[in-house]
Amino acid sequence: MTVAAPTAPPAQTDLRFPFPAPPAAGTVIDVAPGVRWLRMPLPFALDHINLWLVQDTGGWAIVDCGFNSDDTRAAWEPLLAAHAPITRVIVTHYHPDHIGLAGWLTRRTGTTLWTTEAEYLTAHAVRDGFAGYGAQALVDLFRAHGLDSTNLEAIGGRGNAYRRGVDELPVSFCRITEGDAIDIGGNAWHVIIGHGHAPEHASLHCPALGVVIAGDMLLPKISTNTSVWATEPDGDPVGQFLRSIRRYLELPAETLVLPSHGLPFRGIASRVAALASHHEARLGELAVACDQPRAAADVLDVLFRRKLDQQQLYFAMGEAIAHLNHLALRGALTRTRDANGVFRFKSTSQPPT
Numbered sequence: 049m050t051v052a053a054p055t056a057p058p059a060q061t062d063l064r065f066p067f068p069a070p071p072a073a074g075t076v077i078d079v080a081p082g083v084r085w086l087r088m089p090l091p092f093a094l095d096h097i098n099l100w101l102v103q104d105t106g107g108w109a110i111v112d113c114g115f116n117s118d119d120t121r122a123a124w125e126p127l128l129a130a131h132a133p134i135t136r137v138i139v140t141h142y143h144p145d146h147i148g149l150a151g152w153l154t155r156r157t158g159t160t161l162w163t164t165e166a167e168y169l170t171a172h173a174v175r176d177g178f179a180g181y182g183a184q185a186l187v188d189l190f191r192a193h194g195l196d197s198t199n200l201e202a203i204g205g206r207g208n209a210y211r212r213g214v215d216e217l218p219v220s221f222c223r224i225t226e227g228d229a230i231d232i233g234g235n236a237w238h239v240i241i242g243h244g245h246a247p248e249h250a251s252l253h254c255p256a257l258g259v260v261i262a263g264d265m266l267l268p269k270i271s272t273n274t275s276v277w278a279t280e281p282d283g284d285p286v287g288q289f290l291r292s293i294r295r296y297l298e299l300p301a302e303t304l305v306l307p308s309h310g311l312p313f314r315g316i317a318s319r320v321a322a323l324a325s326h327h328e329a330r331l332g333e334l335a336v337a338c339d340q341p342r343a344a345a346d347v348l349d350v351l352f353r354r355k356l357d358q359q360q361l362y363f364a365m366g367e368a369i370a371h372l373n374h375l376a377l378r379g380a381l382t383r384t385r386d387a388n389g390v391f392r393f394k395s396t397s398q399p400p401t
Contacts, residue, residue, distance in 0.1 A: 060322055063268055063315040066304070070311065074126055076101065079312055080257045080304065082233055088114035088123055090145055092359065094270075097145045098308050100261055104233045107133040111252065111261055112140055112308065116148040116215040124149070128157065136222070138230075139163040140263030141246035142171035144213025146308070151216030161221040162230075164241065166248030168221045174210045175217060183207065185278035190365050192281075194343025194390050202358055224250055237261075240296075244274045244289025259304045265289075266296055266319060268310040271326055275366025276373060286374040290327060293320050327371075334371055335380050341392035344368040 067085070071077045076084040082103030087096050100111040108131040114120040128134060134157035139147045141163075150161050161168070173179045187204045195203075229236040230252070240251040242265040253260040264272050274285040296305075296316050305319070306312050313319070330351055337350045344365060348356070351371065352364050372393045375381040381393040 060268075060315075060318060062318050063313045065268075065311045065313050067312055070096070070098070074123055076127070079306060080254075080259045082235075083254075083257060083259060083306075085306070085312065086127060088120050089117075090115050091117065093357070094309060096309065098306065098310075100306060101127075101131055102232050102237075104135040107131070107135040109136045109138060109232050110134055110153060111138045112146045112263070113137065113149040113153050115145045116152075116213050120149060121152065124153070133157070134159050137161050138224075138250075138252070139167065140251065140261070140308070141249040142167040142174065143246065143264070144210060146263070147171050147217070148213045149215065151214075151218055154218050155216075161218045162224055163221055164225065164248035164250050165223050167246060167250070168223075170247050171214065171217055175208070175214050177208055180279040181277075189276075189278040189281055189369075190345075192385075192389060192391055193365065193369050194345035194392075195365060196345070199358075199361060203362060206362075242289070242292035242295065244285040244287070244292055245272045249292075253299060253303070255300075258300065258302065259306055260296070260299060261306045262296070262308070264308050266293060266305055266316070266323075267307045268305070268313045268319065270309065271323060273363055273367060274370050275363055276369040277366060281369075282373060283370070284374050284377055285370045286327060286331075287377065290324055293323060296320055331371060331375055331380075335375055335395050338372075338375075338381055338393050338395045341384065341386075341394045343390050343392050344372055347372070 067077060070087045071085055076086045079085045084101040086099050088099055090097055097114060099114060102109045136159050137150055137153050139150055154161050174181045183204050187200050191200055224239050226239060226241040228239040235254050235256045237252040237254045240253055242249040245264050249263055249265055251260055251262050251265055274289045276283050297320055299316060301317060302314055303316055304312055304314055333350050334347055337347050348364050348368055351368055356364055376383050382396055383391055383393050385391050
């Protein structure tokens with residue numbers, strides 16, 4: 049899994065970025081009293097993840113862990129020494145760049161993993177290839193949406209890439225749920241659950257400090273990946289995501305957003321509006337492109353306007369299916385299955401609702 053689609057909405061000029069550059073490797077930047085920003089490398093086109101240290105009673109809490117790699121472990125060592133003791137490890141969701149070193153960090157520091165139940169269980173299912181998360185199930189899904197045999201073979205040959213990014217997982221956890229107020233260092237951090245990118249993604253809002261650790265739900269430059277996977281082939285993650293991000297409009301307008309990728313920013317309302325507009329524009333273009341029956345593989349160039357590498361194709365297919373499913377649920381497309389078992393979508397005369 050990764051964090052974001054390989055597509056970016058038009059650049060916004062109305063967001064404000066109080067920290068113009070990220071922290072250098074092995075260093076931190078204080079973004080609010082008792083909240084520190086660090087950055088770890090990723091072996092993808094999206095080459096970094098932002099992680100957070102929050103001052104707790106008698107130590108520091110970690111929010112998100114980084115990808116399983118020797119480089120990330122080495123980068124953590126001096127930071128762990130400088131912020132000992134670590135009191136807990138909080139994970140926003142199950143993707144490898146967020147939970148990848150959760151097992152190592154909790155074991156290394158003698159602490160407990162805090163996350164939502166769906167993210168904890170999904171991480172275990174994906175890592176072990178259970179419950180429809182195996183490679184063959186994904187190949188079957190993409191075949192049913194028109195992907196060619198060469199790319200299907202490449203995807204099937206990836207093996208369990210998630211396991212490479214997640215070295216180990218804790219066998220117990222502390223569950224967090226919607227509306228919880230977690231006391232970290234005397235400040236209440238309110239849990240906001242989001243859907244569409246992951247099953248039960250947890251963001252953390254601290255009213256006293258005026259910040260929200262948004263994870264992947266609200267990114268300043270790129271559009272969060274919203275993909276259909278084999279476990280829920282008729283799902284509507286696009287609709288779930290668009291409904292979820294409206295929750296952030298309930299926060300004070302000047303809240304500092306701490307995203308997992310890109311720079312911290314202010315301008316929640318503008319960013320939510322831009323993301324909604326971006327998705328609506330892509331959905332409109334897809335509806336026009338489906339003037340004749342099209343499979344998801346046929347419309348990748350509508351959503352993604354550059355050549356995709358193998359990893360990007362993997363997520364682009366999931367996102368294309370998600371957008372087509374969303375339009376079908378809104379009545380703008382019909383879905384049929386041809387003699388070869390491929391789903392095809394065609395525009396109706398009915399405008400999207």
